Amino acid sequence: MENVIELRELTKTYGTRRGLIDLSLDVRQGEVFGYLGPNGAGKSTTIRLLLDLIRPTSGRASVLGLRPREDGVELRRRVGYLAGDFVCDGRQNVRSYLRFLGALRGGVPQARIDELAERLGLDQSTRIKKLSKGNRQKVGLVQAFMHTPELLVLDEPSSGLDPLVQQTFLDMVAEARAGGQTVFMSSHIMSEVEAVADRVGIIRDGRLVALDTVSNLRTGAVRDIEVTFASPVPPTAFAALPGADRLQLDAAGTTLTGQVSGSPDALIKALARHTVTSLRATEPALEELFHSYYAGAEAAPRTETARAV
Amino acid sequence: MSAAILTKYLSDSRRSLTGWAVGTAVVGMVYASTYPSQRENTANLPEALRDGLNIDQTAAGYLHASVFGVILPLLAMIYGVTAGTRAVAAEEEAGRLDLLLAHPVTRTQVAVERFGALVAGAFGIAFLVWLGLLVIRNGAELTSVTPVEFLAQCLNLALLAVFFGALALGLGAAVGSRTVVLVTCAVIGVVSYTVHTFAGQLGADWLAHVSPLHYYIGGEPLRHGFQWADVLVLLVTSGLFFGLGVRRFNQRDINS
Numbered sequence: 416m417e418n419v420i421e422l423r424e425l426t427k428t429y430g431t432r433r434g435l436i437d438l439s440l441d442v443r444q445g446e447v448f449g450y451l452g453p454n455g456a457g458k459s460t461t462i463r464l465l466l467d468l469i470r471p472t473s474g475r476a477s478v479l480g481l482r483p484r485e486d487g488v489e490l491r492r493r494v495g496y497l498a499g500d501f502v503c504d505g506r507q508n509v510r511s512y513l514r515f516l517g518a519l520r521g522g523v524p525q526a527r528i529d530e531l532a533e534r535l536g537l538d539q540s541t542r543i544k545k546l547s548k549g550n551r552q553k554v555g556l557v558q559a560f561m562h563t564p565e566l567l568v569l570d571e572p573s574s575g576l577d578p579l580v581q582q583t584f585l586d587m588v589a590e591a592r593a594g595g596q597t598v599f600m601s602s603h604i605m606s607e608v609e610a611v612a613d614r615v616g617i618i619r620d621g622r623l624v625a626l627d628t629v630s631n632l633r634t635g636a637v638r639d640i641e642v643t644f645a646s647p648v649p650p651t652a653f654a655a656l657p658g659a660d661r662l663q664l665d666a667a668g669t670t671l672t673g674q675v676s677g678s679p680d681a682l683i684k685a686l687a688r689h690t691v692t693s694l695r696a697t698e699p700a701l702e703e704l705f706h707s708y709y710a711g712a713e714a715a716p717r718t719e720t721a722r723a724v
Numbered sequence: 725m726s727a728a729i730l731t732k733y734l735s736d737s738r739r740s741l742t743g744w745a746v747g748t749a750v751v752g753m754v755y756a757s758t759y760p761s762q763r764e765n766t767a768n769l770p771e772a773l774r775d776g777l778n779i780d781q782t783a784a785g786y787l788h789a790s791v792f793g794v795i796l797p798l799l800a801m802i803y804g805v806t807a808g809t810r811a812v813a814a815e816e817e818a819g820r821l822d823l824l825l826a827h828p829v830t831r832t833q834v835a836v837e838r839f840g841a842l843v844a845g846a847f848g849i850a851f852l853v854w855l856g857l858l859v860i861r862n863g864a865e866l867t868s869v870t871p872v873e874f875l876a877q878c879l880n881l882a883l884l885a886v887f888f889g890a891l892a893l894g895l896g897a898a899v900g901s902r903t904v905v906l907v908t909c910a911v912i913g914v915v916s917y918t919v920h921t922f923a924g925q926l927g928a929d930w931l932a933h934v935s936p937l938h939y940y941i942g943g944e945p946l947r948h949g950f951q952w953a954d955v956l957v958l959l960v961t962s963g964l965f966f967g968l969g970v971r972r973f974n975q976r977d978i979n980s
Binding site: 463466487489491492501504518520 | 726728729732735736739818819820822823824825826827828829830977978980
């Protein structure tokens with residue numbers, strides 16, 4: 416399988432602040448790749464490096480087999496990009512604005528623009544200036560999708576969209592994949608990525624901390640469990656299990672509560688030695704997993720100077 | 725290379741540009757048409773005093789000292805700095821440059837097309853000023869200055885705007901900060917004016933040569949017509965500012 420995006424030891428520093436550290440990542444042809452991380456983790460930095468808006472401090476990136484710096488024009492011709500804080504300006508209406516952006520790409524069929532705008536419920540006769548945040552985001556989506564690029568790079572694509580439009584957007588992403596397009600989308604919301612992505616990369620403080628398929632990640636995710644027993648069990652009954660510190664047996668010794676991450680096999684086998692009257696286990700939530708990667712991200716020092724203090 | 729960026733830029737700024745051009749032309753016309761009364765006011769002064777105050781009673785002298793000496797170059801400089809700042813630095817700070825540069829265009833292309841729009845605006849303003857002065861030329865008794873001489877001075881006016889436009893755009897392209905551009909251009913503008921005006925009195929005539937205003941009006945186009953050497957100096961320095969700015973623009977990161 417061909418890689419549409421290849422990042423090798425990509426590092427970007429802003430003065431003393433670290434943007435990205437040794438990021439290596441492949442995005443394969445035809446997949447939807449979810450790029451997750453809290454605000455300031457380096458998602459937008461990665462994306463802006465791909466489009467040659469900024470240059471890496473070290474390491475290299477290749478997009479569609481092209482180098483961002485040297486082959487920028489050709490690369491951007493084949494990519495559709497939606498910025499994290501999509502801003503557009505001007506007195507003209509949406510229709511002529513989109514026509515202008517299309518002209519920069521050598522023209523885009525009006526029918527295609529109309530189709531996308533209609534689907535998203537975007538009124539093309541509105542002036543750009545008067546658009547609400549959500550409608551402006553729709554303009555951003557239309558301009559990213561309109562030329563049916565080989566690669567879609569979407570930074571926080573569904574921010575500001577209402578749930579209905581968000582669903583339409585997810586449909587558009589799924590259709591893009593069906594049509595052979597590759598999608599690289601960043602988000603800080605797990606659920607929207609979970610819904611469409613084939614693979615997910617989680618980034619924190621400029622480092623890739625997890626990279627896997629959605630289903631594999633789910634296996635590693637955390638379940639809440641609650642087990643009740645017919646008769647009290649010894650307090651040490653589950654002490655030997657991996658991850659036992661996250662399980663608590665109540666004082667009576669009849670109820671076990673806590674969390675299990677990964678495979679519940681060891682726990683099930685331990686439980687089997689006792690008479691279980693009820694068992695409740697939640698669906699593994701990726702949200703939880705995601706939060707465990709997030710934890711401490713806000714507090715973590717990100718600058719050299721901060722570390723020295 | 726399509727001119728979509730240039731066209732869009734001109735059409736986006738057509739209102740402010742038209743307003744500025746008409747305003748500049750009207751100011752020029754109003755000021756220039758006070759020539760007859762000014763001449764009368766100063767005619768009664770003793771000649772020694774007139775000489776002392778540098779009052780030249782000819783039409784060219786009056787226009788040189790007032791209309792083309794103070795107000796029009798000031799307006800042209802403001803236009804140049806404003807348009808030049810907006811072209812890259814202000815757009816970048818507003819986050820609007822990302823979208824444009826994510827399209828299949830080069831940074832050089834964006835800078836060139838926007839500079840093109842700026843230059844077109846500068847020439848539009850100067851052309852309107854020229855037309856305005858031709859309209860009042862007879863009524864305001866300015867016939868001693870020929871239309872060609874007016875045109876020569878208006879060409880320099882356009883080039884002065886282009887000079888400050890190139891300075892602001894080039895600096896903005898190099899650093900991407902509106903504040904830096906505005907402060908630097910304001911300082912350079914004030915220093916240029918001061919040096920141009922007081923170099924003679926300071927007994928340092930050579931100093932005047934560092935001021936763009938010297939090349940704008942020092943050759944007295946209203947008396948002597950086109951001053952091609954001065955034109956060349958303004959063109960070359962403008963090109964230099966623009967070129968250096970774009971060079972740096974191509975090397976640096978775009979601020980988000």
